[in-house]
Amino acid sequence: MKKILFLTGDFAEDYETMVPFQMLEMVGYEVHAVCPGKKKGETVKTAIHDFEGDQTYSEKPGHNFALNYSFKDVKAEQYDGLVIAGGRAPEYLRLNKDLLEVVKHFFVANKPVAAICHGAQILTAANVVKGRKLTCYPAVGPEVTLAGGEYQDIPVTDAYVDRNLVTSPAWPAHPAFIREFLKIMGAKIQI
Template identity: 65%
Template sequence: MAQQKILFLTGDYAEDYETMVPFQMMQMVGHIVHAVCPDKSAGDKIITAIHDFEGDQTYSEKRGHHFVLNASFSDVQVANYDALMIAGGRAPEYLRLNAKLIDIVKQFVAANKPIAAVCHGIQILTAADVVRGKKLTAYPAVAPEVTMAGGSYAAVNIDEAVTDGNLVTAPAWPAHPQWIAAFLKVLGTKIEL
């Protein structure tokens, strides 16, 4: 397996599992993962939020963990990365307002590099106007944004993922087993047990 370098976008109140699990899983299989957030540097912390599905009309939210970023957003050069992952939660709502972050996403798409996004992370893709003509999923509340941005929204179960070319999306953290497995397949990662 060739080690790949993955840029991981997250931020304050990103979903806890959607930050911790993909970050650690990609490292576990041997990839280098740089977790970044605009206006923060390596060693800075973000605070995550825990979103749970408890039978209400939407998810509930609790304070999560402190997550230490291991790279500086100001140092990001897309040419240095093989792939992009985007965490969900509330962070994408404000991260998509950062012009440099949107430009980074557009560069990944223009270079045809693999991208994985989960839950509300898809809001960053719609804001970057890169889902036109793509089939993808997201947290159901993001479906109207996908459609308005020209994407084809796939209403799948909360534990399923959708792959369209090199784009892998999922509605929320219960889909991690499928979402991460699908992204590893797109990356060409082979795991020997």
């Protein structure tokens, strides 16, 4: 069974945590949901970001999401893929040097990586986007450019694939985001 490392944290976007985690488990992957500084069984508080016609998304309280693995026990080489949730969590998670080293492993080893919305902030902090094409929440686009990446302005319902990296602007892209990640993971789904 393939194993996926799933990075989330307090005030990660609710849908971007719950939906990918459940979908990846649904297709048969062993998914370890972790947050630096928290242990298996502890929870992170999520936030619901919605698009209601304002200049940016609105934010409401989400759910408590139970972590099923401890970050301190993560050995990056044991995972086949990495998924990074968006929301506000990436802005502080990117300050964790151990987390950045884990992220770098997936790029050095050319393993599948998926990041949605503000998850790109972790990628830029890990210095892995130089020369890469990717997307994210539009307000994070300047960070991608400053880090040497090529920001892709795509519809909020789409995903962008550059080699082993799948990115999307926000949760409305879940069908495309998960589909493209499953492809680079080598999954075959027959209907």
